[in-house]
Amino acid sequence: MIASLRKKFILTSAVSICVVFTGIFLLLVYFSNRQLDRTMDTLTDAISFNDGVFPDFEPGDPDKPSRPFPFDDIITEETRFSTRFFTVWMDAQGRITRVNINSVSSISEEQVEDYAAAALAEQTPRGWVSDYRYRVVETDSGSTLVFVNGSMNRSMSGRLLLTAFLVLLGSACLILALTVVISKRAVRPVAESYEKQKQFITDANHELKTPLTLILSNLDIVESEMGKNEWLDDIRSESERMGLLINQMVTLCRMDESDAPLALADVDLSAVAGDAVSEFESLAADRSKVLAAGIAPGIHCRGDEALLRRLTAILLDNAVKYCDAGGEIRVELRCRHHPVLTVENSYAAVDELELERLFDRFYRADKARTFTGSFGIGLSIAQSIAKKHRGTLTAYKKEGVFGFRAELKER
Numbered sequence: 001m002i003a004s005l006r007k008k009f010i011l012t013s014a015v016s017i018c019v020v021f022t023g024i025f026l027l028l029v030y031f032s033n034r035q036l037d038r039t040m041d042t043l044t045d046a047i048s049f050n051d052g053v054f055p056d057f058e059p060g061d062p063d064k065p066s067r068p069f070p071f072d073d074i075i076t077e078e079t080r081f082s083t084r085f086f087t088v089w090m091d092a093q094g095r096i097t098r099v100n101i102n103s104v105s106s107i108s109e110e111q112v113e114d115y116a117a118a119a120l121a122e123q124t125p126r127g128w129v130s131d132y133r134y135r136v137v138e139t140d141s142g143s144t145l146v147f148v149n150g151s152m153n154r155s156m157s158g159r160l161l162l163t164a165f166l167v168l169l170g171s172a173c174l175i176l177a178l179t180v181v182i183s184k185r186a187v188r189p190v191a192e193s194y195e196k197q198k199q200f201i202t203d204a205n206h207e208l209k210t211p212l213t214l215i216l217s218n219l220d221i222v223e224s225e226m227g228k229n230e231w232l233d234d235i236r237s238e239s240e241r242m243g244l245l246i247n248q249m250v251t252l253c254r255m256d257e258s259d260a261p262l263a264l265a266d267v268d269l270s271a272v273a274g275d276a277v278s279e280f281e282s283l284a285a286d287r288s289k290v291l292a293a294g295i296a297p298g299i300h301c302r303g304d305e306a307l308l309r310r311l312t313a314i315l316l317d318n319a320v321k322y323c324d325a326g327g328e329i330r331v332e333l334r335c336r337h338h339p340v341l342t343v344e345n346s347y348a349a350v351d352e353l354e355l356e357r358l359f360d361r362f363y364r365a366d367k368a369r370t371f372t373g374s375f376g377i378g379l380s381i382a383q384s385i386a387k388k389h390r391g392t393l394t395a396y397k398k399e400g401v402f403g404f405r406a407e408l409k410e411r
Contacts, residue, residue: 002191006183013179021168028164036150036157040133041126043083044146048137052087052100052144084149088116091142104149116145205250208242215239248377262304262388269299269308269408273333273341276312280320289323289345293331301339301408307385308408311393314382315343315404324348330403338391344403353402355395359383382406 046055086101099112119127119134120143126135131151137144216239223232277293284291301308319329327346334340347353359379379393382404386393391408 002187005190006187009183009186010176010180013183014176017172017175017179021172025161025165025168029161032157032161036153037126037133039153040148040150041135043085043148044126044133044135047085047087047146047148048135048144052089052146054083054085054103086112086147088112088145088147089142090116090145094120094142097142115147119145119147202250205246208246212239212243212246245377248381251381263306264302265305267301267303267305267308269301269333269339269341270295270297272305272309273312273331276309276316277331279313280316284320284323284329287320287323288326289320290328291320291331292328295331295333296335299333299335299339301389303389303408307388311382311385311406312341312343314378315341315406318378318404319343319345322347339408341406341408342403344401346400347397347402348400350397350400350402353395353397355397355402358395359393379404 047053084104086099086104086107088096088100089098091097096113096116099109101107101109101112115129115132115134118129119136122129124136126133128134128150129147131149131154132147133150134145134147137146216236219232219236219239226232273293273295277291277295281291316329316331323329323345324347329343329345332342383393386406386408389408391406393404393406395402395404397403
């Protein structure tokens with residue numbers, strides 16, 4: 001149990017770290033792309049406002065013309081010579097009338113036509129075509145398309161993102177390694193509490209069984225001398241009930257020990273379920289309840305036969321106790337990907353059930369907690385048995401019926 005808790009702690013921490021760091025990286029990618037687009041848009045705007053050519057003036061020149069918004073932070077003398085761009089002018093019919101490819105020597109006029117056609121097909125004023133950021137400006141005579149090469153900016157942005165990714169990945173691995181190291185210390189208080197709980201149950205088992213044995217032995221002597229009466233019957237009944245509770249608590253404690261070995265063997269689940277139905281048929285009939293079964297033959301699994309018999313008995317016992325008078329109990333065993341056992345019964349107050357609490361220890365569905373031979377531990381034991389077999393036990397309810405579904409996987 002403690003090892004499982006530690007694994008869950010590490011897994012939860014790992015998922016949290018991955019989610020947070022992935023979110024950080026995605027934000028970096030988003031803002032990096034936004035910044036790249038803004039930088040390239042500033043260049044395309046500068047060229048489009050300057051009649052398709054790069055501005056030919058120095059920042060700070062008092063004679064420079066006024067512009068709608070400042071480009072000084074981006075446009076420098078070095079930027080003017082390092083920026084590769086070309087401009088395409090088109091008439092109202094979409095035909096190319098003029099091109100300016102002086103700053104890009106490696107592009108042909110055919111490629112210019114392909115870039116222009118791709119940009120117009122996007123039907124957006126700004127965007128990317130390959131490594132070129134473009135802007136489409138509508139004019140009275142047609143359209144002006146400005147293409148600025150952003151391969152260098154993209155490369156720089158990609159290197160920065162790669163560096164950020166490696167830093168985040170290294171940080172995540174380091175944090176995860178530290179989590180693994182400190183996880184043992186983190187679960188130590190729980191481990192100590194759990195060990196004390198197990199020790200308490202073991203000690204209580206020994207300390208209580210001795211006086212119970214003496215009580216029942218002395219009760220036999222008193223009954224042999226005085227004969228049976230209702231007070232002695234009550235003493236015996238309550239003593240046996242206490243003994244049953246102690247045994248169930250010890251069983252549940254042992255079930256929680258994940259390293260407890262199982263007596264694994266090939267188990268005929270069809271025979272196990274059939275035997276359980278036969279055992280409970282008379283009990284159900286005595287309580288005016290109908291027990292029906294639909295058990296597919298030849299279903300096997302590898303597991304502990306004694307525990308699987310107990311699981312089936314617990315579910316049937318629970319169904320008999322809580323089925324309405326004159327109601328029906330239905331047991332089915334089918335094999336899909338894994339063997340699936342379902343036990344359901346009619347129950348008029350099904351809407352009042354708290355399904356999420358049915359497997360809580362000492363929880364009883366009846367609020368009055370009238371004693372029906374149940375302590376509210378059986379379903380916890382059944383769930384532990386299912387987990388021991390790498391399976392699941394779940395509760396469900398529908399119109400006037402509630403039941404349990406046990407899926408058993410191979411060990």
